[in-house]
Amino acid sequence: MQKSQSALEFLVTYGWAFLVILIAVGVLSSMGTLSIANFMPDLCYAGGFFSCVEETADADENSFIMQLANGLSDDVRILRVSSVLSGTSMCRSNTDVAAFVTPTGTHLVVPNSLDYVMPAGSQAEVVIVCPLIAMASIEDAEMARIEFEIEYQVSSQTYSKTTSGYILVKT
Numbered sequence: 001m002q003k004s005q006s007a008l009e010f011l012v013t014y015g016w017a018f019l020v021i022l023i024a025v026g027v028l029s030s031m032g033t034l035s036i037a038n039f040m041p042d043l044c045y046a047g048g049f050f051s052c053v054e055e056t057a058d059a060d061e062n063s064f065i066m067q068l069a070n071g072l073s074d075d076v077r078i079l080r081v082s083s084v085l086s087g088t089s090m091c092r093s094n095t096d097v098a099a100f101v102t103p104t105g106t107h108l109v110v111p112n113s114l115d116y117v118m119p120a121g122s123q124a125e126v127v128i129v130c131p132l133i134a135m136a137s138i139e140d141a142e143m144a145r146i147e148f149e150i151e152y153q154v155s156s157q158t159y160s161k162t163t164s165g166y167i168l169v170k171t
Helices: 001-031
Strands: 044-045 050-058 064-071 076-085 097-101 109-112 116-118 123-129 142-156 161-170
Touching: 044 050, 050 142, 050 161, 064 142, 064 161, 076 123
Parallel strands: none
Antiparallel strands: 044 161, 050 064, 064 123, 076 116, 076 142, 097 109, 097 123, 142 161
């Protein structure tokens, strides 16, 4: 009788402890503390010879902002920046609407095409405006994603190239 009573007390004691842990995890999960978005970093991939220095999403303007760096030793002429329609992108339209903020602070609104020369090793802020958002707004999502294309021409070459990338940010 002693062995069975001891085993039962052991199971009940550790059962209550296990139940308390499950309740604590459930409460933390429902409050959003254990959300996967809290543990993921913001990501940006620009492809080609470009790199992203910083990236954010602006819910008020339905736009995505990235600090784009030219990694080449030549100047690059940016011909077009556009969002890409895909299944994972929040932007539900193919838009050639972007704005560049140059290092001097000049704001260039780009409705369809662009002819912006990025000096070698320089950075420029790129704002991709997305008029049609897949969800009600960027604020409703924990993570916001947009895919984009950059058409560019290296100053030492005569033909243009296209590279694609994505931005994934916490909102």
